Amino acid sequence: MKILLTGGAGYIGSHTCVEIVQAGHDAVIADDLSNSKPAVLERLKELTGKDIPFYQIDVADKEKVDEMFAKEHFDAVIHFAGYKAVGESVTKPLMYYRNNIDTALTLLEVMEKYDVNNFVFSSSATVYGVPETVPLVEGMKTGCTNPYGWTKLMIEQILTDASAANKNLSVVLLRYFNPIGAHPSGRIGEDPNGIPNNLLPYITQVAIGKLPQLGVFGNDYPTHDGTGVRDYIHVVDLAKGHVKAIEYADEHKGTEVFNLGTGTGYSVLDIVNAFEKANDLKIPYVIKPRRSGDVAEMYADPKKAKEVLNWVAEKNLVDMCQDSWRWQSNNPKGYDE
Ligand code: UD1
Numbered sequence: 126m127k128i129l130l131t132g133g134a135g136y137i138g139s140h141t142c143v144e145i146v147q148a149g150h151d152a153v154i155a156d157d158l159s160n161s162k163p164a165v166l167e168r169l170k171e172l173t174g175k176d177i178p179f180y181q182i183d184v185a186d187k188e189k190v191d192e193m194f195a196k197e198h199f200d201a202v203i204h205f206a207g208y209k210a211v212g213e214s215v216t217k218p219l220m221y222y223r224n225n226i227d228t229a230l231t232l233l234e235v236m237e238k239y240d241v242n243n244f245v246f247s248s249s250a251t252v253y254g255v256p257e258t259v260p261l262v263e264g265m266k267t268g269c270t271n272p273y274g275w276t277k278l279m280i281e282q283i284l285t286d287a288s289a290a291n292k293n294l295s296v297v298l299l300r301y302f303n304p305i306g307a308h309p310s311g312r313i314g315e316d317p318n319g320i321p322n323n324l325l326p327y328i329t330q331v332a333i334g335k336l337p338q339l340g341v342f343g344n345d346y347p348t349h350d351g352t353g354v355r356d357y358i359h360v361v362d363l364a365k366g367h368v369k370a371i372e373y374a375d376e377h378k379g380t381e382v383f384n385l386g387t388g389t390g391y392s393v394l395d396i397v398n399a400f401e402k403a404n405d406l407k408i409p410y411v412i413k414p415r416r417s418g419d420v421a422e423m424y425a426d427p428k429k430a431k432e433v434l435n436w437v438a439e440k441n442l443v444d445m446c447q448d449s450w451r452w453q454s455n456n457p458k459g460y461d462e
Contacts, residue, residue: 126150126151126200126201126243126371126372126375127150127151127153127197127198127199127200127201128145128150128151128152128153128199128200128201128202128203128371129153129154129155129193129197129199129201129202129203130142130145130152130153130154130155130203130205131155131156131184131202131203131204131205131206131228131232132155132156132161132184132204132205132206132207132247133152133153133154133155133156133177133205134154134156134158134161134162134163134165134166134179135156135160135161135205135206136161136304136314136315136316136360137205137247137301137304137360137363137364138154138156138161138203138205138206139161139165139168139169139313140307140308140313140360140361140363140364141203141205141363141364141367141368142154142169142173142177143169143172143173143308143313143364144361144364144365144367144368145203145367145368145371146173146175146177147173148368150368150371152173152175152177153177153178153179153180153193153197153199154166154177154178154179154180155179155180155182155184155190155193155206156179156180156181156206157181157182157183157184157206158181160209160318161316162316162459162460162461164460164461164462165313165460166179168312168313168460169313171312172308172310172312172313178197180193183228184204184206184228184231184232185224185227185228185231186231187231187234187235190231190232190235191235191238194235194236194238194239194241195239198239199239199241200241200243200375201241201243201244201245201371201374201375202232202236202241202243202244202245203245203246203247203367203370203371204228204229204232204244204245204246204247205247206228207224207225207228207247207276208220208221208224208225208273208276209273210273210322211251211271211273211274211322211418212322213273214271214272214273214274214276215271215272218272221272221273221276222272222275222276222279225273225276225277225280226276226279226280226283229246229280229283229284230283232244233283233284233287236294237291237294240293242291242293242294242295243295243371243374243375244284244288244294244295244296244297244374245296245297245299245367245370245371245374246280246281246284246296246297246298246299247299247301248277248278248280248281248298248299248300248301248382249274249277249300249301250300250301250302250303250356250384250386250423250425251269251270251271251273251274251277252267252268252269252274252277252278252281252300253265253266253267253268253300253423254266254267254268254269254270254274255268255270255420256420256422256423259390259422259423259424260388260424260425260426261384261423261424261425261426262384262426262428262429263300263382263383263384263429270418271418281298281382284296284298284380285298285380288378288379288380289379289380292378293378294378295374295375295377295378295379295380296374296379296380296381297370297371297373297374297380297381297382297383298380298381298382298383299366299367299370299382299383299385300382300383300384300385300425301358301363301385301386302355302356302357302358302384302385302386302387302423302424302425303323303324303355303356303357303358303386304357304358304359304360304363305324305325305357305358305359305360305445305449306325306359306360306361306440306444306445306446306448306449307360307448307449307451307452308360308361308448308452309361309444309448309451311448311451311452311455311456312455313452314448314449314452314453314456314459315360315449315452316456316459316460320336324355324393324396325357325396325445325449326453327339328396328397328400328408328449329449329450329452329453330453331408331409332400332404332406332408332450332453332454333453333454333457335457337409338408338409338410338411339397339408339409339410339411340410340411340412340413341393341394341397341410341411341412341413342393342413342414342415342416342419343412343413343414343415343416343419344394344412345415346415346421346422347421347422348392348421348422349392350392350394350395351392352392352393352394353392353393353419353420353421353422354390354391354392354421354422354423354424355390355391355422355423355424356386356387356388356389356390356391356423356424356425357387357391357396357442357445358385358386358387358438358445359438359439359440359444359445359448361440361448362385362387362438362439362440363385363438365436366383366385366430366434366436369430369434369435369436370383370434373433373434381433383429383430383433383434384425384426384427384429384430385425385427385430385436385438386424386425386427386438387424387425387427387438388424388425388426388427388438389424390422390423390424391442395442396442396446397410399442399443399446400446400449400450402446403442403443403446403447403450404446404447404450406450
């Protein structure tokens with residue numbers, strides 16, 4: 126298949142690009158580079174042995190998207206492009222709704238025009254809101270706590286409605302838990318702008334000496350050590366889930382939703398300890414107040430992805446910690462070397 130990856134220069138998109146090519150498909154990237162660097166394209170060439178066609182465009186720009194579709198004859202789209210900072214979405218909700226919803230609508234309209242009928246969407250476990258029970262199963266109640274999360278849930282709804290109306294359209298919604306780690310080569314990884322919001326990039330920047338210490342947001346949650354529990358998944362496992370999802374979409378009509386997680390929850394302090402042990406390093410930390418909007422515990426029931434997609438996460442926490450550190454230590458300034 127020839128697959129368009131919107132946001133393919135980003136963290137999850139770039140890792141998915143490698144797996145897509147390794148599975149024998151052709152990848153094309155569309156990315157405006159607003160939150161990624163052009164150097165990733167060189168690294169992708171190095172890892173895949175292929176020049177990945179690249180369009181530096183805003184996926185909400187219908188004219189440019191139309192031109193690209195006219196030229197490329199895609200079989201499928203994996204849609205990663207979007208704003209993703211939770212805190213920023215609270216202060217700039219209109220920017221989030223405009224950008225994230227617009228890009229999805231533009232893609233759907235252009236796909237319909239060119240009769241492209243396979244769509245995989247990068248959704249998030251954030252659509253479960255504040256969970257009543259864990260593990261989280263796909264059919265459970267959804268609802269969000271911030272505009273970023275609502276854009277994910279609204280796009281899930283738009284895609285579900287579009288595939289109900291267009292019987293040719295196949296949609297797979299992937300709800301990611303917490304992707305961490307990096308490609309084992311150490312050549313591609315997560316390169317956030319500014320001070321990281323997420324736990325692993327924060328830890329690796331403390332380890333490299335860029336940040337003095339980690340703040341642990343709350344130690345009074347009802348969890349085994351009081352710190353928040355999440356389902357961390359290696360980004361390469363997550364990327365492989367996209368290959369299964371796009372191949373599934375090609376063979377089935379309608380909409381399906383899958384959790385992509387390991388099914389195991391680790392606390393913040395479990396992660397700190399595992400990272401120290403896996404890499405023989407010390408991560409200084411202090412306990413801080415809870416971060417607003419955080420929940421105590423979230424982890425997936427990954428059974429459906431196993432049964433239907435024949436996908437399971439294969440890498441363990443040691444792999445995730447070692448690969449995160451290899452990326453950071455080999456690229457202290459990310460892609461800005
Ligand atoms: C966050 C987003 C989620 C998004 C996901 C994408 C929030 C509230 N949620 O998930 O919507 O889909 O990222 O990757 O932002 N922690 C610390 N210190 C830090 C950073 C994090 O203690 O400096 C803790 C958090 O309190 C949490 C855990 O580490 O318990 C994981 O945090 P994070 O990596 O930000 O992910 P989520 O909050 O689960």
